[in-house]
Amino acid sequence: AQSVTQPDIHITVSEGASLELRCNYSYGATPYLFWYVQSPGQGLQLLLKYFSGDTLVQGIKGFEAEFKRSQSSFNLRKPSVHWSDAAEYFCAVGAQDSGYALNFGKGTSLLVTP
């Protein structure tokens, strides 16, 4: 069955420290991969996407993600976290055989400490 797993429910990092949020997927077809961020009471904002090509993709707000086919992973990274990055982060996968509707992971809640 198709699935998206975000193993970490909560992550706490110090401001200025680096960040890596994990995402693993299980899909038969070639997936299209996304990271979204949701601030409290807000909608979802697209951080970055991977469709094909270069496996390291750059997004907004200084985020990047790397697609690793052999590990079925699409981890999100940021070299230096700011307090304003505190939010809920969702990995999502779309595929042709599911009409490109997004299948979301459960999310990782990021807390940034001073």
Add this chain to the structure above:
Amino acid sequence: DSGVTQTPKHLITATGQRVTLRCSPRSGDLSVYWYQQSLDQGLQFLIQYYNGEERAKGNILERFSAQQFPDLHSELNLSSLELGDSALYFCASSVGAGAAEQFFGPGTRLTVL
């Protein structure tokens, strides 16, 4: 601002009632997706419309229905509401029916009492 609008922002109603949620996609986008976000189920895809036609269905209950109108706005109708239908309902739009980024609206928070 994603360019996707949803009304109303909040909706409080009673069990057994029927409500309609409205979504206007970004200018030029032909696809509309509906998602439900709840604490226990997370974010789940409900249904997709493309240029007025139903394109894909997800975990949508039979009590729920949707449509997309000629001006491309979409409505999600929820009937015979139950307490468990309380959730945040998001609409997203994309330019086509294939692989494309989806832009999300601010959501409608539904509370069923």
